[in-house]
Amino acid sequence: MHPCLEGITLVAFDLDGTLVDSVPDLAAAVDAALSDLALPAPGEDKVRDWVGNGSRVLVERALTDALGEAPATAFLDTAHEGFLARYGEAPCARTRLYPGVREALEGLTASGQRLVLVTNKPEDFIAPILEATGIAGHFSLCLGGDSLPRRKPDPLPLTHVAERFGVAPGRCLMVGDSRHDIAAGRAAGFRTLAVPYGYNHGEPVAASGPDATVESLAQLVYCKSNCAITM
Incomplete structure (x- = not known):
């Protein structure tokens, strides 16, 4: 496992730009x-x-x-x-999983991690995409941008998730592709991990100062000694 998962019991994933290219x-x-x-x-x-x-x-x-x-x-x-x-x-006619996503979700689920989805996409579109890509069964909870009064980069969705499952924020990890994910995670007291291939308004997500970065989410479960981490 990647060192950023040490002590972590709940992993929150962004959707667009992190798990799927939509x-x-x-x-x-x-x-x-x-x-x-x-x-x-x-x-x-x-x-x-x-x-x-x-x-x-x-x-x-x-x-x-x-x-x-x-x-x-x-x-x-x-x-x-x-x-x-x-x-x-047609919310998922051409939407596809990024390489390494399926392996990461399967590995994390097998290891006993609780996985949740926290996206700014309207909630109605989440289930069709997860079902079409075959990853719906991995998530204990899915929150959309209209599920709560505030969305990322506000920390509310993440603090809600931590409270819902009774997990201390310091034992939670936010995984995303944009500065909004990193800002929300940091404000909520989560550890943060970024992927560089998503939608960050043309800016490198590493500039947002995540605790760790991976080129592929598969590195979360197939990590070698050179995994990038700045914690």
Whole structure:
């Protein structure tokens, strides 16, 4: 096991950019929603840098890019509803697990770790993706960005998880791909681990100061002496 797991009994995972590459499906829904409003579709490359703060912020960024200014609230509401409808039509048509994810989840589950999912994605879309990718059975609890009054980078989802399962924050690990995951984990008193391949708005996630980094989540269960750790 990776040294960052020493003393850890609960591991919280982010979803988009950490376990799955969901941008192809998110971008298709954003493109369709904007096209429905007679606005130019931004395309996958732009959407990849906008993911991470929940669906409403994603749509707001797309509208701001298309309009050249921040959208009015009513227009944002309409566009967001359109995005949710479009995304709901095919939330996992092209979404795929990153290499090493299945091995990591299986290994951690076998070792007795309690695994939870804490994402800013709307809760309704979590189950279809987990079922489609075959990893639903690993998680004791899944929280979306609309499950609680506040979402990451606020620590509330993580403190809620720790309290729910009666685990001290110092025995919990937050695993994510963005500065929001690291900030939430740190604020909640969790240990933090980052993966560099996800959606961090074009910035290296290592700059956020996680306690450890891994190139692949498989390193959590197949760790060699050169695993990167800064704790």
